[in-house]
Amino acid sequence: MARVLTLAGAQTGPIQRADSRAHTLDRLIALLEQAARSGAQLVVFPELALTTFFPRWLLSDTERDAFFERAMPNPACQALFDRARELRVGFYLGFAELTPEGHRFNTAITVGPDGGVLGTYRKVHLPGSVEPRAGDRFHQLEKRYFEYGDLGFPAFRGPGEWHRAIMGMLVCNDRRWPEAWRCYALQGVELMLMGYNSAAYDPNGGSTENEAIRTFHSTLAAQANAYMNATWAVSVAKAGNEDGSGLIGGSVIVDPNGVVVAQAATLGDEVILAECDLDLCRQGKEKMFHFASHRRPEHYRRIVDQVGAEPPP
């Protein structure tokens, strides 16, 4: 018997620093409603979906903290949670989290159809640096504004109406790190949810990688890691020209064979949708990637015993 879940990716166009929270929330709710009308049971929003990608600037503490959520939900987001519960649609939402203890994380949650939080993930693979580079207009200061995620890669199950799908979350750069996927696959993940904000080009004028190759990398990582871990994956962008800095689009839904089954065509607000049979994961999990039969962890020690590369003499 098929275990079909209708999944949507709700790509957003840019969210400018000047945009009000109410305006942004209206856009997210409109995408949610559009997805629900098409039958979506679970909608994936981008990383840092409530604000501009603020790590591109060097900010004062006060400026920084204006981008963080002190609770989730909170009054400025409640309408999204309420509307989703009315529609019995779940969602993945990325946001900047400030804990009661004063810790800051680049976080995602998955909310179930009843409005309850099913899972929380804090981004492990923070790119960028702590210090800005002198002379650059734009920075990548995630290592300055966030602590490394402290929850590891915790898989969780969806509710019965989602066929108790085994789910995992990643945030942006995590999707390029095979270790992250494998830690979820070792918990039997069937559905990986991911939001991202990925630069389309060097906003400071460098020419090393253009938008086409960066979009290719984003898609390639989703496809291959979905295949090698025998899981569905939904990978969703915040896209377009945001506060003068370009972000790739290319949101995709990928099946456990690594095949793209839905893909965004624009750099704006756009819903992609697919009916996903979770049992399609079984072919990979029971044969080619039956871990218990084929993995040889005694040869994988370097993965945990080393951090950086150590070339031979």
Added chain:
Amino acid sequence: MARVLTLAGAQTGPIQRADSRAHTLDRLIALLEQAARSGAQLVVFPELALTTFFPRWLLSDTERDAFFERAMPNPACQALFDRARELRVGFYLGFAELTPEGHRFNTAITVGPDGGVLGTYRKVHLPGSVEPRAGDRFHQLEKRYFEYGDLGFPAFRGPGEWHRAIMGMLVCNDRRWPEAWRCYALQGVELMLMGYNSAAYDPNGGSTENEAIRTFHSTLAAQANAYMNATWAVSVAKAGNEDGSGLIGGSVIVDPNGVVVAQAATLGDEVILAECDLDLCRQGKEKMFHFASHRRPEHYRRIVDQVGAEPPP
């Protein structure tokens, strides 16, 4: 200053059980000479390049051992080694190894331009099973005929005329396992060499995966793992209808961006070639995938602490 190495993949068509060793060796030498005429410095041959893919049959011990090499080189292969040294071309060669102590491995070696063996690798990720499945005409008995590789993933350096490239080897199914690539990347690998024999379809008549999706998987794994480990990769098939069982082609040379720069178009003996600048690995190794800055091994413990998947309750 660029560090350019001209690489070739020498895809072979099928090698039938009835083919003589001399006939097969003549084919390999012809491919080597063709690659050398085009400027290749290093030629990659397939997995088990000297014989048919014998794990497809249940064999007596005597039948089995006829496919194994007791030394490398040996008189039946010497002509390939001699011709390569004359041309100052190195090569990767996959073969069935029987050690003096009586151990059997699915092995690959890389031979340098002076004829010396630079590195040895024994396949870690053996697919298939120990016991044949009743009623099937064709089997996959690698777990019966070979022991798991006991050398781990040992990177090694090429000679000065290869710019002391940091090199690694995998064999067939290994290329789908991100752990294997990562262990090499943690040694700074710049060039991954791989040969394979991969079924084009279920030779017993099942219809789960066709030739197109299997070829796609082979290419996808090479592209994404090359990208995520910032390395060149050469992935080379034994292809075509071998003793009644179909093998995919699709041999590729992939750059450190995951882009295919050369690809075989046939299922027969065919040379693919590319001039590869090893310094193209630096962009990935020094930025996006600078492991020392970005990896978080404290969260990767499952990769070595577990073998099989352990789903949440």
